[in-house]
Amino acid sequence: MSFFDEGDEPTKVTRQPRPRRTSGGGGAGGGAGSRPPREPVRRPDRQTARLRQAIGLIALLVFVIVIGLGVKGCVSSRNESALKDYNRDVTSVITSSDRDVGAALFRLLGSGSSQGQDLQVQVNQLRQAAADNARRARGFNVPGDMKAAQDKLLLTLDLRSDGLRKIAADLPVALGRGVPARNAVARIAGNMQYLLASDAVYRARVAPLIKEALDDNGVTGQRISDSQFMGSVAWLNPTFVATQIGASAGAPNQPPAPGLHGHGLTSVAVGDNTLQPTPVVNRVPATARVAFHVTFQNQGDNDENDVRVTVTVTGSGKTINARRTVAQTKAGQQAEVDIPLGQTPPIGTASVRVAIGGVRGEQKTDNNRQQYTVIFTR
Numbered sequence: 001m002s003f004f005d006e007g008d009e010p011t012k013v014t015r016q017p018r019p020r021r022t023s024g025g026g027g028a029g030g031g032a033g034s035r036p037p038r039e040p041v042r043r044p045d046r047q048t049a050r051l052r053q054a055i056g057l058i059a060l061l062v063f064v065i066v067i068g069l070g071v072k073g074c075v076s077s078r079n080e081s082a083l084k085d086y087n088r089d090v091t092s093v094i095t096s097s098d099r100d101v102g103a104a105l106f107r108l109l110g111s112g113s114s115q116g117q118d119l120q121v122q123v124n125q126l127r128q129a130a131a132d133n134a135r136r137a138r139g140f141n142v143p144g145d146m147k148a149a150q151d152k153l154l155l156t157l158d159l160r161s162d163g164l165r166k167i168a169a170d171l172p173v174a175l176g177r178g179v180p181a182r183n184a185v186a187r188i189a190g191n192m193q194y195l196l197a198s199d200a201v202y203r204a205r206v207a208p209l210i211k212e213a214l215d216d217n218g219v220t221g222q223r224i225s226d227s228q229f230m231g232s233v234a235w236l237n238p239t240f241v242a243t244q245i246g247a248s249a250g251a252p253n254q255p256p257a258p259g260l261h262g263h264g265l266t267s268v269a270v271g272d273n274t275l276q277p278t279p280v281v282n283r284v285p286a287t288a289r290v291a292f293h294v295t296f297q298n299q300g301d302n303d304e305n306d307v308r309v310t311v312t313v314t315g316s317g318k319t320i321n322a323r324r325t326v327a328q329t330k331a332g333q334q335a336e337v338d339i340p341l342g343q344t345p346p347i348g349t350a351s352v353r354v355a356i357g358g359v360r361g362e363q364k365t366d367n368n369r370q371q372y373t374v375i376f377t378r
Contacts, residue, residue, distance in 0.1 A: 079143065080217060080218075080219050082143040083143050083145065083146065083214055084219065084222060085141065086140060086141065086142060086143055086146050086150075086210075087224065089140050089141075090137075090140075090149075090153060090206070090225065091223070091225040093133050093136055093137050093153075093157070094156075094202065094225050094227050095225060096133055097130065097133045097157060097160060097227070097229060101129050101133070101160065101164075101229070102160070102228070102230070103231075105164065105231075106231030106235070107342070108123065108126070109244055109245055119171050119175070119245070120169075120172055123164060123167060123171060124164075124165075124168045126164055127164035127165050127168055130157065130160045130161040130164050131161045133157050133160075133161075134154065134157035137150075137153055137154055137157055138154065143213070145213040145216065145217060146209075146210065146213050148209050149205075149206055149209035149210045149213065152205040152206045152209065153202070153206050155201055156198045156201045156202045157198075159197055159198035159201065160194070160198045162194055163191050163194025163195045163198070164195075166187070166191040170184040170187050170188050170191075171184075171188070174188055174241075174242075174245060174247045176247075181247055182238075182242075185238050185241050185245075185247050186238045188238075188245075189235065189236055189237060189238040189240075190236075192230070192241075193236065195229055195235075196230045198227075198229055198230075199227060199228060199229050199230050202227040203226070203227065206227075207224050207225070207226065207227075243306040243308065244325065246308060246357070256302075256360040256361025257302045259300065259302050260299070260300040260301045260302070260363075261300040261302055261304065261359050261361035261363075262298075262358070262359060262361075262362035262363070263296050263297060263298055263299060263300075263307065263335075263368060264296060264297050264367040264368065265295075265296045265354065265355075265367060265368060265370050266296050266297055267294075267295045268293070268294050268295075268352075268354050269292070269293045269295075270284045270290060270291070270292055270293070275352070275372045276372070277370050277371060278371050279373065280373070281373050281374075281375060282372060282373065282374045283374070283375050283377055284374050284375070284377070285378075286344055286346070286347055286376035286378065287344060288343060288344045290340070290341045290344070290345060290376075291340040291341070292311050292322075292338070292341075292352075293336065293337075294311075294336065294338075294339060294356075295335075296334070296335055297332075297334045297335070298330060298333055298334075298335065299332075299367075300331055300332075300361075300362070301332075302331055302361075303328060303329065303330050304328065304329045304359045305327065305328050306325055306326075306327065306328075307325065307335070307357060307359065308323060308324075308325050308326075309323065309326065309339060309354070309355070310322070310339075310353075310354070310355050310357070311323070311339045311341070311353070311354050312353045312355075313341065313345055313350050314351045314352075314353070315345065315346050315348060315349065315350030315351070315376070316346045316349075316350075317346035320341055320343065320345060322339050322340065322341050323339070324337045324338070346376065347376055348375065348376060349373065349374070349376075350373075350374050350375075350376060351372070351374075352373075352374050353369065353371050353372075354370055355368055356368040
């Protein structure tokens with residue numbers, strides 16, 4: 001074998017096997033890179049697992065109950081507030097209806113202008129106010145428990161609006177003469193039933209249904225408004241209506257009792273100031289409480305019923321008409337009545353006319369009335 005042949009043989013490299021790591025902590029093989037032995041995993045027994053599940057379910061149930069009570073409390077509080085708000089809304093609208101429409105209507109019919117068209121305009125203004133009340137009520141926020149009360153409330157307000165519309169339509173004819181006037185007066189008396197029915201519906205249905213809804217929901221401390229729109233059941237009588245509105249032709253035709261009939265105007269005073277007829281000029285302070293004290297005498301042989309006394313003030317502003325009715329005067333005796341204007345008269349000179357209404361069988365009427373010149377001062 002040559003020298004060069006020896007160098008061509010491949011060199012055999014032998015790799016030493018890696019030392020095996022032992023799991024033991026001691027001994028020669030245990031160095032820093034060794035792993036500690038694993039602890040055995042302990043699983044909870046079945047009873048402990050069930051106990052933990054039960055506690056979790058109880059906690060979840062308590063949470064749900066607390067949330068539910070909170071939601072229920074909020075809903076209950078909101079519902080109570082809605083019921084109270086509705087009751088306040090009803091009180092407001094029914095008070096407006098009674099005071100601003102009902103009381104004003106019967107004050108106007110009993111002592112207002114005797115001019116048919118003028119009186120009709122004023123009653124129609126009140127009818128518009130009644131219709132506005134009904135419209136306002138239709139916009140209320142109505143809780144579910146108040147639905148029945150709301151339906152009856154709207155019926156109440158609609159009856160009032162419709163009644164005023166029908167009454168206003170007949171006023172010009174009623175203040176005329178003859179059979180048409182009597183028929184119109186009868187219709188006015190009949191249409192007063194609308195107003196009487198509205199009071200009945202409110203008292204029998206609206207107020208009780210509101211109370212029932214409040215009681216069912218445990219709402220206390222609430223005042224439920226009453227309602228009185230109709231002035232008096234006497235307005236259902238055509239004779240009474242005719243007397244109040246000054247419709248002489250509207251009263252039934254009855255022959256007067258035998259003997260003399262009629263009245264004579266004695267005096268008119270404002271406070272301590274007795275007025276003197278024109279051309280004397282009288283001075284009267286202009287206030288909202290101006291009232292004329294009228295004294296007159298029954299100069300006939302018969303007692304007279306429903307004697308109408310009117311005061312008419314004509315000046316720089318709109319004519320003011322005021323009227324009162326004396327239920328009865330005794331034959332040969334004196335009668336007195338106070339007639340407030342109901343408003344402040346305009347400052348300046350005015351003509352004041354006071355008249356005692358004629359009665360059946362009265363032949364002489366020139367002593368029933370008197371004219372006064374008055375300067376209303378500040």
